[in-house]
Amino acid sequence: APLPPHSEQEPGRTAGFVIVGGGIAGVTCAEQLSALSPDDPITLLSASPLIKSVTNFRQVGRAMEEFDVEEKTTGALQKACPNVRVVQALVKSLDTDKHEVYTEDGETFPYTKLCICTGGQPKLITKDNPHVIGIRDTETVQHFQQKLANARRVVIVGNGGIALELVYEIEGCEVVWAIKDDSIGNTFFDRGAAEFFLPHLTAGKCEEKKPLKRLKYTLTESSVDSPKKGETAMGGALGPDWKEGWRMKGKQDQVAHQVHVEYQCEVQEVLTREEFNRLGQAAEHFPGTSRAEEQNDDWPVYVLLTNKRLYGCDFVVSATGVVPSTGPFLHNTQFCVAPDGGLRVDDHMHTSVPDVYAAGDVCTASWEPAPQWFQMRLWSQARQMGSYAAKCMVADRDGEEIDLDFCFELFAHVTKFFNYKIVLLGRYNAQGLGKDHELLLRCTKGLEYVKVVLQAGRMQGAVLIGDTDLEETFENLIINGMDLSPYGEDLLDPNIDIEDYFD
Numbered sequence: 216a217p218l219p220p221h222s223e224q225e226p227g228r229t230a231g232f233v234i235v236g237g238g239i240a241g242v243t244c245a246e247q248l249s250a251l252s253p254d255d256p257i258t259l260l261s262a263s264p265l266i267k268s269v270t271n272f273r274q275v276g277r278a279m280e281e282f283d284v285e286e287k288t289t290g291a292l293q294k295a296c297p298n299v300r301v302v303q304a305l306v307k308s309l310d311t312d313k314h315e316v317y318t319e320d321g322e323t324f325p326y327t328k329l330c331i332c333t334g335g336q337p338k339l340i341t342k343d344n345p346h347v348i349g350i351r352d353t354e355t356v357q358h359f360q361q362k363l364a365n366a367r368r369v370v371i372v373g374n375g376g377i378a379l380e381l382v383y384e385i386e387g388c389e390v391v392w393a394i395k396d397d398s399i400g401n402t403f404f405d406r407g408a409a410e411f412f413l414p415h416l417t418a419g420k421c422e423e424k425k426p427l428k429r430l431k432y433t434l435t436e437s438s439v440d441s442p443k444k445g446e447t448a449m450g451g452a453l454g455p456d457w458k459e460g461w462r463m464k465g466k467q468d469q470v471a472h473q474v475h476v477e478y479q480c481e482v483q484e485v486l487t488r489e490e491f492n493r494l495g496q497a498a499e500h501f502p503g504t505s506r507a508e509e510q511n512d513d514w515p516v517y518v519l520l521t522n523k524r525l526y527g528c529d530f531v532v533s534a535t536g537v538v539p540s541t542g543p544f545l546h547n548t549q550f551c552v553a554p555d556g557g558l559r560v561d562d563h564m565h566t567s568v569p570d571v572y573a574a575g576d577v578c579t580a581s582w583e584p585a586p587q588w589f590q591m592r593l594w595s596q597a598r599q600m601g602s603y604a605a606k607c608m609v610a611d612r613d614g615e616e617i618d619l620d621f622c623f624e625l626f627a628h629v630t631k632f633f634n635y636k637i638v639l640l641g642r643y644n645a646q647g648l649g650k651d652h653e654l655l656l657r658c659t660k661g662l663e664y665v666k667v668v669l670q671a672g673r674m675q676g677a678v679l680i681g682d683t684d685l686e687e688t689f690e691n692l693i694i695n696g697m698d699l700s701p702y703g704e705d706l707l708d709p710n711i712d713i714e715d716y717f718d
């Protein structure tokens with residue numbers, strides 16, 4: 216029988232659906248639960264005063280989707296979903312036998328089914344160093360921006376999406392970019408695509424002429440309660456347009472866009488000025504400038520790389536990925552944790568603990584995946600997992616069967632880097648295919664880069680950079696598993712209308 220609505224309950228006392236986390240996964244889960252189960256009480260517990268919500272959702276293919284992410288007040292979600300109650304609280308622990316969640320301020324929230332959506336925290340190369348910052352949420356971007364405004368040089372460490380975006384956006388400041396791979400952006404691209412982007416590291420940016428769009432990544436005192444004392448959890452990770460509207464300018468007006476890449480190295484040590492002086496090793500000057508040109512050799516912090524090069528800089532951005540935020544749940548519980556630190560979930564987003572589900576960055580998909588799907592901690596997968604977890608929670612409660620959602624059949628990610636549209640499909644970098652695959656390439660410098668991964672004549676994945684218009688056809692070809700051997704290189708012949716070809 217449905218439980219009494221929130222208005223008739225003693226706050227926090229009646230069990231129902233409970234979700235922890237106000238990021239994309241948690242909010243989507245709450246919205247979907249509310250739609251499927253409008254009479255049941257749903258409680259969303261989030262440490263962040265604002266929650267993240269998906270807007271302008273567009274399904275652009277069978278698996279491809281595009282959407283914006285907006286920050287909303289908790290009231291907006293409660294208005295749209297009347298059976299959802301949002302409580303700003305930091306969850307401290309969980310008793311899975313009693314089915315209770317405990318918050319830092321001493322409240323207890325019983326649950327019948329719980330979904331953990333606590334996201335991740337930046338993996339920092341050093342802890343508690345004021346010169347090393349991570350970027351995750353609104354506050355950390357603001358902090359970064361303030362530091363950058365007074366900076367002449369910054370060292371960025373990491374080769375994922377955040378680092379890629381930063382090196383492209385930063386102006387008025389020298390950027391030393393330290394990556395452990397032999398090509399840039401290798402989370403998303405192969406060497407060929409990296410070559411395609413390299414000229415953009417030093418060239419002026421190809422600005423898109425469009426009105427500045429700023430999604431609501433703001434924390435204004437009037438709109439939200441100030442975070443509660445003692446809170447340590449972070450806000451939700453930013454959404455796809457996180458850097459739009461943020462001024463990313465350092466203090467060197469004469470430096471437009473200057474990036475130097477240090478390949479195949481990691482940070483060996485972050486040194487204070489005193490430690491640097493004691494070390495007695497000369498610091499590198501920025502390639503292209505002579506020591507004489509460097510107005511001031513004195514930096515607040517120095518970075519020694521494993522290739523033995525030493526750079527002084529104003530601060531370091533550690534963009535080396537995230538670690539799932541599982542801390543509060545691992546005391547006294549029997550969760551299976553994956554090697555990457557995420558809570559293992561099965562194909563029903565169920566953890567190893569009864570009645571506890573997980574979705575988004577905090578979880579690790581541990582089912583046998585479809586051949587062209589794999590997990591990547593992205594906003595699209597956070598949305599899909601949050602939504603699917605809600606469906607599973609309701610189906611399990613009602614004793615119904617539910618099939619794995621279609622979105623887990625094919626990896627699809629639509630994004631933008633360096634102002635180019637990027638579509639990544641399936642095993643786009645031949646991940647897990649071994650040596651037994653072939654690649655077809657088409658590249659027009661500065662315009663487009665198309666790569667298709669084939670195995671046994673079947674398309675396994677594709678990278679599309681630029682406005683190629685190939686994404687829907689390629690998505691279908693991957694899903695249909697059609698034998699493409701007869702077509703050979705015609706597949707990428709720009710004179711052939713491929714859409715007509717496969718009609």
Ligand code: FAD
Binds near residue numbers: 237241267540597
């Ligand atoms: P999060 O968004 O991290 O939300 C976690 C929520 O849990 C927060 O509300 C937090 O306050 C709450 N929480 C945590 N611990 C507790 C606790 N103990 N008690 C209560 N609440 C708690 N992905 C893309 O696909 N494309 C991009 O271009 C892209 N760019 C990015 C840029 C940046 C700077 C960053 C940081 C990430 C980017 N990502 C991008 C990744 C993407 O943002 C994440 O994969 C996604 O937002 C994860 O959503 P989530 O809901 O799982 O977690």
